[in-house]
Amino acid sequence: MSPKDENPSERSQRELALCRAELEQARSYLQGILQNASDLIFATDVQGLLVSLSKGGERILGYKTWELVGREFSELAARRSDLLDAMEEAIVRGSASRLDIPLKAKDGRLVWCNISIVVLTNRSGQRVGAVGICQDMSQWKEFQAKLRNVERFAEMGRLAGGIAHEINNPLAVIQEIVGWARTLLRDEKGLPESFKSEMEKALLDILEQTRRGRTITHQLLGFVRDVPPCWERVDLGDVVRKAIGFLGHEIRREGVSVEVVEPEGRVESISDPRLLEQVMVNLLSNALDAIEEKGVGGGRIVVEIVRREGAWEIRVSDTGTGIDEAHREHIFELLYTTKSPGKGTGLGLPISKRIVEQLGGEMGFETEVGRGTTFWFRIPDRPTQWGG
Amino acid sequence: MGPKGSRVEEVKLKTAPRVLLIDDEVTFLEYLAKRLEREGFSVVKAESGEKALDIASTQTFDVAIVDLKMPGIDGVETQRRLKEIQPFMECIVLTGHGSIQTALESGRHRAYQYLLKPAEYEELVKNIKEAHALSMKSRQDEFERRLQELSKAGLGAKALRTAVMELRRSLGLPEE
Numbered sequence: 001m002s003p004k005d006e007n008p009s010e011r012s013q014r015e016l017a018l019c020r021a022e023l024e025q026a027r028s029y030l031q032g033i034l035q036n037a038s039d040l041i042f043a044t045d046v047q048g049l050l051v052s053l054s055k056g057g058e059r060i061l062g063y064k065t066w067e068l069v070g071r072e073f074s075e076l077a078a079r080r081s082d083l084l085d086a087m088e089e090a091i092v093r094g095s096a097s098r099l100d101i102p103l104k105a106k107d108g109r110l111v112w113c114n115i116s117i118v119v120l121t122n123r124s125g126q127r128v129g130a131v132g133i134c135q136d137m138s139q140w141k142e143f144q145a146k147l148r149n150v151e152r153f154a155e156m157g158r159l160a161g162g163i164a165h166e167i168n169n170p171l172a173v174i175q176e177i178v179g180w181a182r183t184l185l186r187d188e189k190g191l192p193e194s195f196k197s198e199m200e201k202a203l204l205d206i207l208e209q210t211r212r213g214r215t216i217t218h219q220l221l222g223f224v225r226d227v228p229p230c231w232e233r234v235d236l237g238d239v240v241r242k243a244i245g246f247l248g249h250e251i252r253r254e255g256v257s258v259e260v261v262e263p264e265g266r267v268e269s270i271s272d273p274r275l276l277e278q279v280m281v282n283l284l285s286n287a288l289d290a291i292e293e294k295g296v297g298g299g300r301i302v303v304e305i306v307r308r309e310g311a312w313e314i315r316v317s318d319t320g321t322g323i324d325e326a327h328r329e330h331i332f333e334l335l336y337t338t339k340s341p342g343k344g345t346g347l348g349l350p351i352s353k354r355i356v357e358q359l360g361g362e363m364g365f366e367t368e369v370g371r372g373t374t375f376w377f378r379i380p381d382r383p384t385q386w387g388g
Numbered sequence: 389m390g391p392k393g394s395r396v397e398e399v400k401l402k403t404a405p406r407v408l409l410i411d412d413e414v415t416f417l418e419y420l421a422k423r424l425e426r427e428g429f430s431v432v433k434a435e436s437g438e439k440a441l442d443i444a445s446t447q448t449f450d451v452a453i454v455d456l457k458m459p460g461i462d463g464v465e466t467q468r469r470l471k472e473i474q475p476f477m478e479c480i481v482l483t484g485h486g487s488i489q490t491a492l493e494s495g496r497h498r499a500y501q502y503l504l505k506p507a508e509y510e511e512l513v514k515n516i517k518e519a520h521a522l523s524m525k526s527r528q529d530e531f532e533r534r535l536q537e538l539s540k541a542g543l544g545a546k547a548l549r550t551a552v553m554e555l556r557r558s559l560g561l562p563e564e
Contacts, residue, residue, distance in 0.1 A: 168484030169413055172506035176419035179509050183426055214506050221504070 243280030290320025437466035478519035
């Protein structure tokens, strides 16, 4: 039967079927776009009930489409009014956009989105529903927060540096006054010995507290100041021995044995001895603190200098407490400390790490709770372009 | 009896370090000066750069201890001008305001040492002694160089003696 032969009703039937097919095609095409888009796209009916959610939406919010279909679309937002307002505006103007609207994911997480809502109308201008396109801004937000953190941190550093400077002056005055008082006390004849020693102890305790203040201010300044390395030939064995000598008093007080294991021959590098010493002193005093904290008496620190990956590696191992799993990832963070007040400043390790990196090297640690910790750092034989 | 004993000794040798102490923190000046005097040093206090320059124009010093941040002329400038007046004077910078820029700046004016407040007293004393020794050595070297020139001038014994004494005095060396 050719088309010419068909009667009018048959013809309209056929055209209708064709239109349906086309409509079906267009609809599935649109559905395809809506459902497969990697952005969060949702569609609602005229009452604002959800009819579809894109794959991207499922991924971002953690819902399956079927869980949401038929629910009020404004429930997607952490504050329903955010979306209801936008929809009201869209109904009046045809479309509306909102920045930084928190949507609520299935697990309660907030997802910050920029949202556009477009009202859908049919040919006679009647509203049939709406489509919302949401752009996930979480990563951008996170990035911004990080950036703000960095800025705040730099500002904090400047502020702390200024305060440290100001505090150094009164600390110095107190130290001189105590020193003078000790001199007077020492040279005074005819005072009872018990009084003298009691007084001397009190003065030493004051001195100890000024030292404590000084440790904080000097470390802070060390962190704030970007001291460029002074490159020179360094005997690493010397650096290690000097640092041990520097802490001699504490080492003896804790009754800790310290052993240095170094290779035969010269262990040299072009580096900055003062900065390296600072790192060594920090690592050694941490080792001492870890041993003291364990509180079983004695204890051992081994400092090894070994050749590794074309660089010298210095390893400081202690028989202390070890580092709890929970603290490990924070150990190099500024102002993070697990020590008691007055002991830890949360500056030693971050400063040490920064110094080592400045010298073109790297720093890390191995630890076992209850058995001890090894902090190691590696420095190149000469300044690398990066570190120099 | 360390400090007292050494004071007697140093005074006898007439080589006790002559220290000019410059700091706007008056209490600090007072106590540090007292301690250094007990150490056997001769100490003059100045609470500003201007005062220090005034004093240094009439009195010889081996070592100046300079604070960096002071009202009026600051530590770096004070140090520079002191060196102009008394080239044999060594400067130790002692400051709570440590910054690498100022440290480099004072280094450019040949600071003998740069110490951050509060410094260990023993370390400060050690540095003063070393700076003093260096100062005396420079004076002595200069004395010997000039002495050779003098001996070529063909002066009579008495005139030579006067000239030598005058030279020692001008170089800030003890006359005996």
